[in-house]
Structures are given as structure tokens and as C-alpha cells.
Amino acid sequence: MSCMGESEDVQISVNKVVIDSLKPKDLPLVELSRSLCSIDGVHAVNIIVTEVDARTETIKITLEGSNIDYDAIPKVMERCGAVIRSIDEINITKSARKR
Amino acid sequence: MGGSSFSDISPLSRIRKWFKRIDRYSRIVDIGEISRRYFVINSFDGALSMIGVILGAKIAGIENPLSVIWLGLSIALTMGISGFSGAYIAEKAERTRYIKEMEAALATKLTNSILNEACRTASFLIAVIDALSPVVVSLVSIIPFVLAYFGMLTMDAAVFLSLAIICALIFLLGAFLGRISRESWAAYGLKMLVIGLITAAILVLVEHLR
Numbered sequence: 579m580s581c582m583g584e585s586e587d588v589q590i591s592v593n594k595v596v597i598d599s600l601k602p603k604d605l606p607l608v609e610l611s612r613s614l615c616s617i618d619g620v621h622a623v624n625i626i627v628t629e630v631d632a633r634t635e636t637i638k639i640t641l642e643g644s645n646i647d648y649d650a651i652p653k654v655m656e657r658c659g660a661v662i663r664s665i666d667e668i669n670i671t672k673s674a675r676k677r
Numbered sequence: 678m679g680g681s682s683f684s685d686i687s688p689l690s691r692i693r694k695w696f697k698r699i700d701r702y703s704r705i706v707d708i709g710e711i712s713r714r715y716f717v718i719n720s721f722d723g724a725l726s727m728i729g730v731i732l733g734a735k736i737a738g739i740e741n742p743l744s745v746i747w748l749g750l751s752i753a754l755t756m757g758i759s760g761f762s763g764a765y766i767a768e769k770a771e772r773t774r775y776i777k778e779m780e781a782a783l784a785t786k787l788t789n790s791i792l793n794e795a796c797r798t799a800s801f802l803i804a805v806i807d808a809l810s811p812v813v814v815s816l817v818s819i820i821p822f823v824l825a826y827f828g829m830l831t832m833d834a835a836v837f838l839s840l841a842i843i844c845a846l847i848f849l850l851g852a853f854l855g856r857i858s859r860e861s862w863a864a865y866g867l868k869m870l871v872i873g874l875i876t877a878a879i880l881v882l883v884e885h886l887r
Contacts, residue, residue: 602779602792606704609791633782659790661783 587675592619592646594669597639601660603630607637610658614639617654619646638666699802702795706772708802713857715807719760720850721869723811724843725876726752727818731843732877735836736884742825742835749822753815757808765804772796818843840877847873 601610611623621643629636637660641651655662703709730752734745776796780787787793818839825835851869855862 600783602783604705605792609701609704631782633779656785657789657791659779659783659787659792661785 588672589645589675591644591671591673592648592668593642593644593671594667595639595641595646595648595651595665596667597641597651597655598663598666599637599639599655599660600634600663601637601658603633603635605659610637610639610660613654613658614641614651617641617647617650619643636663699798702791702798705792705795706799708799711768711799712803712806715760715764715803716810717850717854719756719807720810720814721847723753723756723814724818724847724850725873726756726811727815727843728840728873728877729880731818731836731839732880732884736880740832742822742832745822745835746819746826749815749819753812756811756815760811761804761808764807765800768800768803769797772800814843814846817846844870844873 607625607627611625614620614623620641622641624640624642626638626640627635628638652662699708727749730748731745734748739745773796776787776793779792821830821835821838821842824830825832830838848866848870851866852862854869855865858865
């Protein structure tokens, strides 16, 4: 077993991530959704606007898929000009690695 | 292996990619509306300047078409350079301010963001449109003098034809504005044309008062 708690024979897969984020008002939701959807393993992107300010919008992003490339999320968000405020929910599964 | 070969980046596909990128940027920052405004303002500027050049040349008794062509080209070049630099600096300043305000609101740097790229591209594109619009109008309006230079038109006919072309361009600009405002294109076209004709009348009047 590795120090991260991951055995060599099992695969840890991120299947769902819920993010509380702040984005520029001018950035269309479709643009952000498309960029997030291009992340490896993401099958569906769901965005809900929870608060609207003069220049920004607070949004709740739900990424669903299998084996989501978690490290790519902040990079894509930064590229879009959106800020991650917190990760509110995460779903991870463990499965036997295919040989 | 996922790498792109030379055939993947043909000039046509590059242009297509470029247009796609501009389309993407235009969904993020306003490019169309400001470009339209700059296009109309500067084309109109170019057209009125050319009325001045042509009538001025006629009043001054210039009979050599080449002189009018050079005058027209210098006006086109000057307006092009002034249009590009003025619009680029002004737009860049506005967009930089917008990015800074956005950075303050988001409490993050937007240097590598698509928003910043969109703003930079918008400033450049708007400046190009601002530069090209009077250049095109000036170049089109000196075509009759090129024909006169090659002996296909008399100087008087070139002056008349050139003024007619400018009037048509001014009318078209007005009609374009009419279409944008979803009102009568003919009314807008006529309004703009009247302004052009008033400019010409003032020029002639000043000459008579001289």
C-alpha cells in the first residue's frame, strides 16, 4: 500500500466534484461548461448560478464522469478566469485495476 | 501520436481556426458593436476627407490626376495610421482597466485567462477595422482619377464620378446604420448624404468667399 493509501492493484477514481466558484459575469456559462467538459474523464457538467453581482457571478459547478483528471480542473478554471472558492462535495470510488 | 503534421496547419485551416477563435472571443467580450461603430465613424471621416481633397483640388485648379491620386493616398495612409494607433491605444486602455477591475473583483490574476486574450484580440481587431475603413473609402474614391491618369476619363468626369462614388458610399453607410437601428435604411442613408452634401456646399462657399 502506498503512503497515499492507494494499493497498486486498486484504482482510485474521481467520479463527481462539486465546486463553489466565482466567475466574471461576461464569461458565458456555455464557454466555461465546454472548457470543463474537455477535461479527461468528465462526462457531464452542471452549473447553477447562485448569486449575481455587478461584475461577478457565484456558481456551483458539478462535474460528473469517471476517473476525472482532478489536477486539470484548477488549470481549466484559471484559463477561463474563474476562481475556485471551495470544493463542496466529492465522490471517489475504488475498483480493482484491470490487468 | 496526437502531434500535428504540416498538412494539419495549412493556411486555410489556420484562417479557419483564427476565425473560430475570434468567434469564441466575441462571445466573451464585445467586438461586433464597437467595430461597427468605429467602421461607420471612420468610413464617414474618410469619405468627408476625400470630398475635401477632391473639391479642394478642383478649386485649386489641379488638373493632374496623379496629384489627386497622391493626395488621396496620403490621406488614406494618414487616416489609416491615425485610426489604428488611436483606436488601439484607446481600446487597450479601456480593456486593461476592465481586466484590472475584474481582477480586483475576483481577487485573482487574469494574465493567462481567455478573458485577457479576448480583450487583447478585441483591441487589435477594432484598431484594424478603424484603420482599414477610411483607407478603403479613400482608395475607392480615387479610382476615377486612376482612370483619368490612363486617359480613360477626363479630369472633370473623374471629379464628378469620384464625388458620386463618395455620395453612394455615404448613403450606404447611412443605410447600414438604418439596418442596425431597425429603422428606415433610406431615411438614415439620406440623413448621412445630406451631411456629406452640406460639407461639400461649405467647401464651395468658403472658396467663393475667399
